[in-house]
Amino acid sequence: MKLALFDDNRLGVVTAEDRIVDVTDALPGPHDPDPVTAGWWRGLCRDFATLSGALRAAAETGRPRPLTDVALRAPVLGTSKVVAAAMNYGEHVSEMHEVQERTLGRVEAWMMDFDVFLKAPSSIVGPGATITLPPDAVAAGHEVHHESELVVVIGSGGKDIPVEKAMDAVLGFTAGLDITVRSAADRSRRKSYDGFSPLGPWLVTADEIGDGSDLDIRLTCGGTVRQEVNTRDMITPVPAIVAYASSMMTLLPGDVLFTGAPPGVGPIAPGERLEMTISRIGSMSVTIA
Template sequence: MKLALFDDHRLGVVDEAANGPVVVDVTDALGRPHDPDPLTAGWWRALARDYPRLREGLADAARTGEARPLDSVALHAPALNPSKIIACACNYADHVAEMHDVQERTLGGVESWMMNFDVFLKAPSSLSGPRDAIVLPEEIVAAGQEIHHESELVIVVGEGGTDIPEESALDHVFGYTLGLDITVRSAADRSRRKSYDTFSPLGPLLVTADEIGDPAGLEIRLDVNGEKRQDVRAADLLTPVPAIVSYASRMMTLLPGDLIFTGAPPGVGPIEPGDTLRSWIGGIGELALDVRRG
C-alpha cells in the first residue's frame, strides 16, 4: 500500500490511474477522530504500530472512496512528529572510500573514527516535505563551507522494541520512504551538521513493508541539475536493513513512527543555491527539490 499525508494532514492511499497517480482519503477508516496538528497527531504513530490490523479497512476505504489527482493536493512529508530520526554513517563501501578525499579537502585530514559504520541522531525538526525547498543556512554559505546531498532509503518503524533480533527485525518495519540527509562538511558533530531546518526532506510517499518485500532490491538514484550523482541498490548496504534495525534497537528503544536513514550512497557532492535535485527510489517515487539560500 502506498500512503500519503496531504492537505490538512489527512491520510491517503495512492494508486495509479489512466491519467496518472490518484489519492483516496482514507482518514475516516482509522476509526478515531482526526487530529490535524502534527505535534499532537498520535494517530500517525498508532497507524505505524497497528497497520497489520488496520490494513484491510484502509484497503476497503481506498476501493470505495473518491479518487483525486495526486498533483491536486498539498503533499507533506510522510511522517508526523517522530520521536527520533536515526541515521547511519558509512554504510556503502564506495562512500567510505570517497570520504577520504572529501575529508582531506574539507577538514584538512582524515578522521579515522568517522570511517566506521555507526548510527547518530538528527533533529526531527529538520524534516521537510516533497514540495519544499532545501534552505542552505546563510552563515554556512557565507563561510564557504561545502553542503552535500545524500540520497537514502529511509525505514519507518512499525511495532517498536528494544534488543530486536535481526532475524525478526523486518517484522518491526511499517514501511519505507525516500529521504535526503543534507550535510554540512565541517569538524562539528554529525547531529549538528545535519539538523538544520529542511535538511531531512522526505517523501513523496510511504510504501508499506508488505508491498516492498525485500528492500535489498530497491534502486536509489540522485541527479543534480540533470547530472547523475548517485546510483546504487540497497543490496549494496554494508549493514542491511534487518541488521540496522537490530543494531539501533540495542542502543535505544525504537518507537512506532521513528525514522531510520540507512546511509549515504557513493557520489556525494556539493549543492548550491539555484540547484535542482531529483532523487528517486523505484517503487517509492521521486523527490524534485530546489535549493535556495536562507
C-alpha cells in the same frame, strides 16, 4: 500499500493510476492535523496490521483524485527521533577520504566505520520543499552536500530487536535526503538544520517492498546523474541496521531511520533542483535556496 499525508495532514492511499484516495475517515479515532498532538499517526504505525483492511476497503470505495490536486507532505508525523546510519556503502567510505581531506584537511578515522547517530526531527520536510542553505555554514565557506538514501519508517518498534525479527518492527519505506554541512562540527549538528531531512513522496509498506535489499536509488540535478546505486550494495542491510539501532535505543512507532549515503555525495548550490527516485517507491524533488 502507498500511504501519503497531504494537505492538512490527511491520510491518503496512492493508487497505481497516480491518484490518491482520502481514507482519513477509516481511522478508528478522530483526525488531528497538528504534528505535535497527532498521536493517530503513531498509532497507525503501531497498529497497521489490524487497520490495513479498513484502509484498503476505503481506498477501493473512495473517490480518487489526481495527485496534482493535492499538496503532499512528509510521510511521517510527530516522529520521536530520526536515526541515521553512517558509512554503509563501501564506495562512499572511499570517497569520504577525499571529501574530508578537502573540507577538513585531514581524515577522521573513526568516522569511516559503520555506526548510527541522531538527527533532529524538526529537520523533516516534505517533497517539493525549498531547502535554505544555513547562513553560518555559507559564511564560513563550508560545503553543503546531498546524500540520497533509502529511509525506514518504524511500525511496532521495540528494544533489542533480533535481526530475524527486525522487519516485523518496520512499517515501510520512503525516500530521503540527508543534507549535510561538511565541517569539523558534531555529526548531528551538521545534519540537523531545518529542512535537512526531506522525505517523500509517500510511504510504501514493507509487504510490498520486502526488506529493502534490491532497490535502485538515483539522484539527478539538472539532468545530470549524481548518485546511482542499488541497495544490495549496503554493507549493513536494513534488518541489521534496525537490530543494531534498537540495541541502543527503543525504536518507537513512527520513528525514522536513514540507511546510509550511497557514493556520489557532493556540494549543492542555490538555484539547483535535486530529483530523487527509488524504484518501487517513487520520486520527489527539492529546490536549493
